Amino acid sequence: YLAEADDIRPYRDNAFTGTQSGTRKGGTTMAKESYTGRINRKLMKKLRIVEVAAGREKADLVLKNAAYVNVFSSQICRADIAVAEGLIVGMGTYSGVQEVDVSGKIVLPGFLDAHIHLESAMVSPREFVKAVLPHGTTTVITDPHEIANVMGADGIEYMLQATEDLPVDVRFMLPSCVPATPMDESGAVLDYRTVDSFYDHPRVQGLAEMMNYPGVIGADPQVIEKIVAAQAHHKKIDGHAPGLVGSDLNAYIAAGVYSDHECFDPADAIAKLERGQFIMIREGTAARNLEALLPLLTPQYADRCMFCCDDKHPSDLLEKGHIDYNVREAIRRGVDPILAVKAACHHAARYFLLNNRGAIAPGYLADFVVIDNFQDFHILQVFKKGVEMYDGRAVRDFPLPEIDPYLTEKAHDTFHLARLTAEDFAERRPRGIIGMVPGEIVTVDQGYSDHIDPEWDILKIAVVERHKQTRHIGIGYLQGYGLKRGAVATSVSHDSHNIIVVGANEGDMAAAANRVAENRGGIAVVEDGAVTGVFNYGWAHKGNTVMEADHKIRCASISKVFVGMTAMLLREDGLLDLDGDISPYWGVTARNPRYPEIPITFRSLMSHTSSIRVFGDGVSRSYSAVRSKLGSSAGYSSVMPGAITSWNYNNYAFGVLGMTLELAADRYLDDILDEKLFSAMEIDAAFTGSGIGG
Secondary structure, eight states: OHHHHTTOOOOOOOTTTOOOTTEETTTEEOOOOOHHHHHHHHHHHHHHHHHHHTTSSOEEEEEEEEEEEETTTTEEEEEEEEEETTEEEEEESOOEEEEEEOTTSEEEEOEEEEEEOGGGGOSOHHHHHHHHGGGTEEEEEEOTHHHHHHHTHHHHHHHHHHTTTOSSEEEEEEOSOSSSSTTOOOSOOOOHHHHGGGGGSTTEEEEEEEOOHHHHHTTOHHHHHHHHHHHHTTOEEEEOOTTOOHHHHHHHHHTTOOEESOOOSHHHHHHHHHTTOEEEEEBOSSOBOHHHHGGGOSTTTGGGEEEEOBSOOHHHHHHTOSHHHHHHHHHHTTOOHHHHHHHHTHHHHHHTTOTTSSSOSTTSBOOEEEESOTTTOOEEEEEETTEEEEOSSOBOOOOOOOOOHHHHHHHTOOOOOOOOOGGGGOOOSOEEEEEEOTTOSOEEEEEEESSOBGGGTEEEEEEEOOSSOOOOEEEEEEESSOOOSSEEEESOOTTTOOEEEEESSHHHHHHHHHHHHHTTSSEEEEETTEEOSSTTTTBSSTTOOBOOTTOOOOOGGGHHHHHHHHHHHHHHTTSOOTTSBSHHHHTSOOBOTTSTTSBOBHHHHHTTOSOBOOOSSSOOSOHHHHHHHHTSGGGBOSSOTTOGGGOOOOHHHHHHHHHHHHHHHTSOHHHHHIIIIITTTTOOOOSSGGGSOO
């Protein structure tokens, strides 16, 4: 089983990093284990697994009275689930060192995202893991296509190191298209020889999406040889071929491409499925195909379907969820719950030959998701290899992977271009108009233009090469973006991540692109030469009154920081418990009627997870009105109080927090902060405008 090989990570000779067997670049020496030593160690582990499975020893963990989804029989089974050495060892009647009663809940296998670019989450892999664990994800298949287009093979090595030993298993498909097309100017060019040694890494599953389907269909040797090399290593090859039909589709699949995640309607998907491909049903940020492809989730087709998100931004991960969102939405729209669950775990594990994941059965990894029911689909607990990593409220802490300093430095210094001016974007010859399609990544041909015309929604678009100081700039026109003035520039630009800038005038385009380069990446918004992406920077209010030293400035949501500081100060004084019920302070039972056993606490109010409904933008000082809402079932949403997955930014709830703090201290917030913070630190500030002079 792969699970038992996960802790064996030999460092092989590596031409592109210069590392040697037994040594990791950066100075860490790995002691090399002998073959006999490895066999003996694994034998001891296996003998204990057998003893526990047979009931002769206690398990490390037992989920008692479990109702669990059996992906093999497609039914709900009931038994204790025993875990030892990170593996499920049996279902039946067991006792354990740790026992968790899951009566009345449903246990599912951990979810698997079949295709994602971790870089698109725009956070480090560690932060990505902290975001998706509460949503039940325990394994992802990532394609480091984005960072490889910027850093080449070093980008792949960076991601391998940055994902080592995280509590979500990160498996890799090697980038197939760097650059994505011969027309692209990326930071590197990767042929099959450059990536070939990576196939020996134990977390590499195959070759990632073959985006260059014209090259495959046209029998380009440099494209086909990448497929041949992957097959020589007995690896999977994923596809990317939107709208491909007929003999072209036949040629693409015959070359050895086994899956596709670009299907946009059932006919497209079924044509590929009938020719043997597996279909990844995508629901991401830029492309959302779940609703269109739901007809595939039937007994006729579902066995060859799995879920993925491809690209998902942080706000969507936090607010909507990850693979759990796909399952929840599919069930809500009438898909059989067990079919939806299988698409979220078992089908992808089987496709990628991860033979010890995606099921609850002896010998499989003890990756569990505990939910309340299929209708609400709230995730209550998440276990990874038998360890509770999410308890319904917070993610268990875990160490940060070590990354070679050389790679870290290189990853933060990737912009190499000269300063731009408006003249760099001046172009009067007719250029093609790219027509955007709402909610899709495909575009349409809208003819030609030789000038910007915001009234007709025709803007100038440019791609600025940022890797090698070539000063190459591609210019065209864009329709469907909706910008009326100013410009927007971004380096989050698939696939080569050059700077893309869209604008209503060339001057603002240059200013926006320059700011992105100065910031070493990201997004910039410019109007009339001024950067407005940093909201109100340098101005007292939207009327653009120049800010002077004696102006009073209302800090708006920054006030929440001071409300939180007040809570901590009162906690230090022993006046409240962060996990304490707020009900006694209000003289009413503050409970979400869907979760009557879970109190509304100071911590849940501070973390925007209280489940209190949003009433307008804030709360007035009407204690009776707030008391009435806290005691009413109408005052709460359907989410579980205190859970990370219940996060919802809520000005009203923070007002409730402030008033509860005043009740706890029997003083106004203004007075507490003035005494304990502002005066003590000689800060000329106050919680309310009337408390400061001038």
